[in-house]
Amino acid sequence: MQEVNTIERGVCTSKHVSCAKLEVTDWLKDIKMAIPEDEIIEVRFKNTRKDYYRNVNNLMLKVGDLVAVEGNPGHDIGIISLMGELVHEQMKRHRVTLNNGEFRKIYRQAKQVDIEKWKEAIALEHQTMIKSRQIVKELDLDMKIGDVEYQGDKTKAIFYYIADGRVDFRQLIKVLAETFHIRVEMKQIGARQEAGRIGGIGPCGRELCCSTWLTSFISVTTNAARYQEISLNPQKLAGQCGKLKCCLNYELDAYLDAQRDFPPTNIQLETENASYVYLKADIFTGTYWYAQRGNAPSSLVAVHVDRVKEVQDMNRKGRKPEKLVIDQYAKESRKDDTFHNQVGQDDLTRFDRPKKQNYRQGRNKQRGQQRNTDNQDQSNRNFRRRPR
DSSP: OOOOEETTTTOOOOOOSSSSSOOOOOTTTTTTOOTTTTTEEEEESSTTTTEEEEEETTOOOOOOOOEEESSSSSEEEEEEEEETTHHHHHHHTOOOOTTTBBEEEEEEEEHHHHHHHHHHHHHHHHHHHHHHHHHHHHHOOSSSSEEEEETTTTSEEEEEEOOSSOOOOOOHHHHHHHHOOOOEEEEOOOOOHHHHHHHOOTTTTOOOOOTOOOSSSSOOOOOHHHHHOOOOOOHHHBOOSSBGGGGGTTHHHHHHHHHHOOOOOSSSSEEEEEEEEEEEEEEETTTEEEETTTSSSSSSSEEEHHHEEEEEEEHHTHHHHHHHHHHHHHHHHHHHOOOOOOSSOOOOOOOOSSOOOOHHHHHHHHHHHHHHHHHHHHHHHHHSSOOO
């Protein structure tokens, strides 16, 4: 039976299944290596916060241990997420900057007193967030407090906020420090990070990528939709955060590779009888759709990209083909069409067709009609024999 995952302040307590996107797969765990002195260890905290600490006391630690680490000021409580050689690779990936040129220290494994105080700090976070939002509203600041994270010793709190522009929150820091009697640190986050913290269900029916596994937020532009021939509808392209969906970048490379040798689309095609203007493309079948200039867009012509190149070359040389589509490329386009609707489940008019009768029903109906005919003939014969 699979162990049930429980998450407490971003810490996954399951030993078999990863339930946090900050989990790191240690593919070197089966390889025994000498433990260096002053080993660097990766420690994770709430949500997406990670940091790297030095094991100056050479403690016997393992992944999943709760440790007390150096804070600013005081100490914080976190969970060890990675040890060994992969820590250096993670530091290169996240571009870690040191504090005054030195790593902070791991003090000790968390004691029961530390854990109880840490849980008390966690319990204060939601109430603090609600109260801080009221204070922001009273000060009439153009910002939103998205989350609050207390340090393990309850002496400091990080307030994550969202703002469109620059915000002067010096007065806010004074009010928060006097209200909660803690040191205050303000950290600005974007709309994508806030969606990752809140979570939700996307239009695909699955959990949001930013709240499950996505850790780096690469910029998404409308060019990604244009390359994939997606209509620029803001309501469909926007995600839960109000920004363009991150999944627009997932298949972009495949579309760019497929279109590498495609001809330009801003050149109209000239034939002896008409001119054709580009409308849309089917990328993976290599088909351009053209409409005759002056006609309705409903009369579309499918042209293979190789044929488009030929016609463009002929037009550049001052020649015009007799027909836009020739049999050679028409056969290739039919051969590339690998989808066959065998059962008609995608046909919108399938319910309008008359139902087919099975063999038995047809035979019974035919016999009934023959019986009615025989009865009618017999009645006609009896009528003729009746004496007048």
